[in-house]
Amino acid sequence: MNKVILAANTDWYLYNFRLSLARYLQEAGYEAVLVSPAGKYSPEFPKYGLRWVEWVVGRQTMSPWEEVPSFIQLARIYRQEKADLIHHHTIKSVLYGSLTARGLREENVVNSITGRGYVFLGRGARVRLLRNFVKNFYRKALNHPNFAAIFENDADRQYFIDQRFIAPQRTWLIPGVGVDPQRFQPFPEPEGAPVIFLVGRLLWDKGVGVLVEAARILQARKRSFRVALVGEPDPGNPSSIETNILQAWVKEGIVEWWGWRPDMSTVYPQCHIVAAPTMYGEGVPTVVLEASACGRPVVTTDMPGCRDVVIHQASGLIVPPEDAEALAEALDRLIRDKELRLKMGAEGRRLVLDRFTTRHINAATLEVYHQVLNKHA
Numbered sequence: 035m036n037k038v039i040l041a042a043n044t045d046w047y048l049y050n051f052r053l054s055l056a057r058y059l060q061e062a063g064y065e066a067v068l069v070s071p072a073g074k075y076s077p078e079f080p081k082y083g084l085r086w087v088e089w090v091v092g093r094q095t096m097s098p099w100e101e102v103p104s105f106i107q108l109a110r111i112y113r114q115e116k117a118d119l120i121h122h123h124t125i126k127s128v129l130y131g132s133l134t135a136r137g138l139r140e141e142n143v144v145n146s147i148t149g150r151g152y153v154f155l156g157r158g159a160r161v162r163l164l165r166n167f168v169k170n171f172y173r174k175a176l177n178h179p180n181f182a183a184i185f186e187n188d189a190d191r192q193y194f195i196d197q198r199f200i201a202p203q204r205t206w207l208i209p210g211v212g213v214d215p216q217r218f219q220p221f222p223e224p225e226g227a228p229v230i231f232l233v234g235r236l237l238w239d240k241g242v243g244v245l246v247e248a249a250r251i252l253q254a255r256k257r258s259f260r261v262a263l264v265g266e267p268d269p270g271n272p273s274s275i276e277t278n279i280l281q282a283w284v285k286e287g288i289v290e291w292w293g294w295r296p297d298m299s300t301v302y303p304q305c306h307i308v309a310a311p312t313m314y315g316e317g318v319p320t321v322v323l324e325a326s327a328c329g330r331p332v333v334t335t336d337m338p339g340c341r342d343v344v345i346h347q348a349s350g351l352i353v354p355p356e357d358a359e360a361l362a363e364a365l366d367r368l369i370r371d372k373e374l375r376l377k378m379g380a381e382g383r384r385l386v387l388d389r390f391t392t393r394h395i396n397a398a399t400l401e402v403y404h405q406v407l408n409k410h411a
């Protein structure tokens with residue numbers, strides 16, 4: 035039986051985005067071991083017959099002397115587990131894990147690049163300095179003849195090739211982590227004024243502020259609608275929105291703040307439209323796939339990842355990033371046209387069933403494993 039390690043820098047990521055893959059591997063006869071820091075999700079893994087190993091690593095620490103214990107512990111885990119293949123997720127896991135694997139002469143490593151993130155897309159002098167450091171880090175970590183990289187959109191893949199982080203023949207394109215169409219199913223629209231959701235971490239980079247400005251424009255037009263922010267700030271991210279700002283928006287009556295919800299499959303039916311006005315793009319936004327699977331039209335931005343899974347004028351509407359007027363126009367169109375909402379929602383569901391289910395994604399990921407293992411053999 036082949037053993038695969040799935041590693042990430044949060045148990046939240048593994049539980050929400052890679053649990054399906056771990057269970058798929060079990061079905062295929064693999065042993066899947068999950069490696070991450072401890073959190074409220076780590077106790078859940080044994081319930082699915084999965085073994086979890088704690089790795090202590092910070093999300094924001096960057097000074098080398100603070101990070102040395104994380105490298106040492108990860109090396110100990112890899113030596114003890116003796117896995118046939120290691121699959122890294124999230125930036126620190128990819129960088130630290132790849133360098134650790136190289137030091138231990140591990141040959142079979144897959145790295146999932148789920149977007150370029152704040153380091154590559156953020157602004158300001160500090161982030162530019164950090165970007166140069168991380169670029170060199172990536173070149174050292176990924177430059178191995180049998181290390182594979184999975185990208186969620188072609189723009190990110192091409193960027194890594196152009197920057198000479200990795201050779202093109204060692205890259206694969208798999209659009210996202212997929213969505214379970216049995217769990218996320220269409221429901222009739224609720225009664226009342228159209229409800230617009232923004233789902234996810236409440237970050238400026240996610241376009242939350244742009245949506246707030248668009249809502250003000252729509253309120254000035256006397257439209258009947260509601261905007262609900264479903265998620266929490268992320269203090270570990272430099273783009274996190276302060277709680278007092280969120281509370282001020284609620285007090286102003288511009289948005290509702292629903293907070294984090296544990297099972298979004300039961301929450302999407304309470305909305306009519308999902309907005310994903312990200313400013314910088316993502317790998318492939320899982321929220322967009324979930325909303326589409328639930329038959330909800332999506333308004334998103336013309337950014338990598340977003341435009342890969344939404345067909346403009348068919349399954350949703352695509353607008354320029356950081357453009358509150360354009361976002362307001364797109365939302366206004368859907369607020370006023372129920373028939374269009376239903377038509378786009380149905381098309382989004384069809385797209386998910388055709389291309390973006392967890393079965394599609396997990397099977398493609400397992401094929402990458404096969405190629406990496408067979409190449410080494």
